[in-house]
């Protein structure tokens with residue numbers, strides 16, 4: 001780009017795309033074979049069938065199933081990479097990595113039926129890695145971790161025939177069924193969508209979370225900071241962006257190398273500063289308290305601060321525009337995964353075998369690039385906010401029960417007595433179609449104001465951290481009286497950061513722990529709980545939403561809804577599916593109304609459990625008082 005050309009950022013590109021295709025928005029176009037492309041007209045007189053005879057129900061359902069399959073693939077391939085890494089670490093083929101959580105490893109081994117007697121940690125780790133890896137290619141039976149779900153839930157899945165068999169198998173079958181002339185029944189297509197999504201939530205994603213904990217440590221509450229103000233003007237700034245923690249963990253370790261710190265000082269900087277974007281940010285925040293620069297919509301802006309020497313990326317949610325934008329600044333964009341290259345970026349092939357060496361190489365490159373920073377181009381916004389992160393379903397046990405009495409009892413009791421009205425999972429992306437972070441913030445603030453404890457992951461968590469909801473002191477000011485009381489007693493913020501998007505599996509398990517603790521029904525679908533992804537944009541979000549629905553949760557999405565082109569499919573997903581799995585979808589763009597939908601659902605569940613009375617605070621007026629006397 002020459003200097004006269006204008007830098008085109010994402011908002012501008014969105015404007016240039018207007019008006020976006022109405023057929024695409026309604027998902028009533030099909031390109032699955034070359035008799036097409038076909039479009040179904042939503043208007044009278046237009047074509048109602050594709051060349052093959054497929055109607056809008058088939059086309060919209062196939063499109064949705066494909067999206068869910070892609071989302072499942074992305075999370076699960078990430079999980080597979082962690083399993084492969086664990087095996088290499090166990091075989092001592094990955095210098096620099098070590099097993100940080102032996103306790104979780106042993107627990108996992110026992111759960112997976114691995115004989116640990118007289119075995120060394122490495123031998124156990126190798127076996128655990130292999131069994132987890134086998135889950136991807138499993139052909140028959142059930143994914144092992146589906147056994148973690150409440151018994152009633154497992155029965156529902158079995159009866160419907162949607163218990164996932166193997167992660168890869170469900171994705172392949174999803175793609176097969178959407179081939180021209182195969183599955184044309186929208187409900188049957190959705191059955192596979194459910195099985196596929198469940199293989200993500202209770203399979204690929206859960207493996208990613210568990211094995212990441214084994215390798216890098218199970219998170220425990222930790223302090224951190226968020227927003228652009230964490231970039232340091234006189235430091236070498238390195239941004240880690242993407243998803244897999246394998247690379248970012250090594251960058252963090254290498255950045256602490258005294259030799260490299262001295263080199264940075266020799267080059268005139270005060271030191272090396274690491275910050276994160278997207279889910280990589282959440283991974284390194286959860287375990288090291290590394291600052292978060294921002295979420296999905298902050299990636300381009302981060303470069304325009306002029307203070308970033310290197311942005312190193314791996315996979316997913318990385319904009320193709322980064323090299324182009326960085327060409328106007330001194331920032332170097334480094335891709336590291338063979339699965340994700342971008343023209344214009346520098347590619348450094350990163351593997352577990354060469355991890356530490358490559359991490360050092362990247363940091364050296366950043367240090368060398370510090371001198372190219374143009375002081376007059378540097379503009380770092382001052383905003384930053386403190387937060388507490390690092391909540392896993394395991395750490396919640398100890399926070400609630402005390403160090404020696406791990407239990408979810410206090411949480412259940414406070415839900416039953418009504419101090420906590422319910423639980424909400426608010427997760428997912430940013431989308432430039434709405435004002436950055438605003439829907440997340442408005443929704444979550446209304447939920448906590450109404451005594452709903454909010455569990456978060458992904459870019460939504462970063463949005464609410466920026467707003468101060470995760471600050472252990474400030475956050476309380478936004479909470480309703482009952483929720484505040486509980487949070488103060490336990491010492492947690494009203495909004496709980498549970499990690500990256502694969503860590504939505506932690507929310508599934510936290511919900512399961514609440515069920516197993518007792519007093520709130522026998523299944524996730526009976527809990528006063530709801531989920532939302534108010535600013536979603538990625539196919540991964542659809543997979544997450546579907547596995548929550550299929551696990552019994554009411555889930556609301558904002559922005560747009562991908563089945564409005566088919567009335568029948570939409571009715572199925574918004575209403576009828578509830579009779580089968582106990583959960584259902586809803587769409588609402590207004591955060592205020594979105595919160596109302598979730599609160600209404602939570603109250604209905606409280607009523608069914610017979611705990612609605614506990615919440616009704618009776619206000620005595622004068623007449624009632626007199627009557628009492």
Ligand code: NFS
Nearest residue numbers: 279317428429458459501
């Ligand atoms: Ni989740 Fe993480 Fe963010 Fe959306 Fe992308 S970073 S995996 S997909 S944009 S929340």
Ligand code: SF4
Nearest residue numbers: 030033036038050052
């Ligand atoms: Fe058209 Fe059917 Fe081919 Fe799709 S599969 S492009 S609807 S002919």
